[in-house]
Amino acid sequence: AQTVTQSQPEMSVQEAETVTLSCTYDTSESDYYLFWYKQPPSRQMILVIRQEAYKQQNATENRFSVNFQKAAKSFSLKISDSQLGDAAMYFCAYVFGLDSGYALNFGKGTSLLVTP
């Protein structure tokens, strides 16, 4: 089975510090897409960052960046200069191909607490 694993159920970071959330996945495909989604207390799912597997360069979006290690099937999210508004549940997701309806397969999430 193709799965996404987030090994850290909870993480904590101080404001202005840097935190890294880990994600590993299992796939037999060579071309795919990876995502990090943020779910704040409002429950809205918000796309944070996207990575195409065929691109070797790591994606970045302002304070958010990823460390994509294709051979290791690892896709970690780094949040720099953490802010109180970053507190949320973070989900790593992988998109399957046609046979799976292009479903996003989500990890179980990491709850990030940001302390002043």
Next chain:
Amino acid sequence: EAQVTQNPRYLITVTGKKLTVTCSQNMNHEYMSWYRQDPGLGLRQIYYSMNVEVTDKGDVPEGYKVSRKEKRNFPLILESPSPNQTSLYFCASSWSGQNTGELFFGEGSRLTVL
């Protein structure tokens, strides 16, 4: 404003009473999907639709039905709800079935079945 709209946002119902959760998107997206979110399980896909009149099962379709008669609407139907369908439901859409771009989510519908 581009958005995915779900209704109702909150619903408490009783076992066996049919209900429908509506989903509408105003972005002309081809692909639409329903997920349920449960503690410790993340989000799991229920059904998806590649385009009008094209629907298929996701990972957890039992107890649910969908229809896609119009491009913008993708309602989720629970013919005979049971307590194990108590969950947070998300509708989502994207430009194409390949889903290589951003998946736009609705705000979620919290359903409780007593």
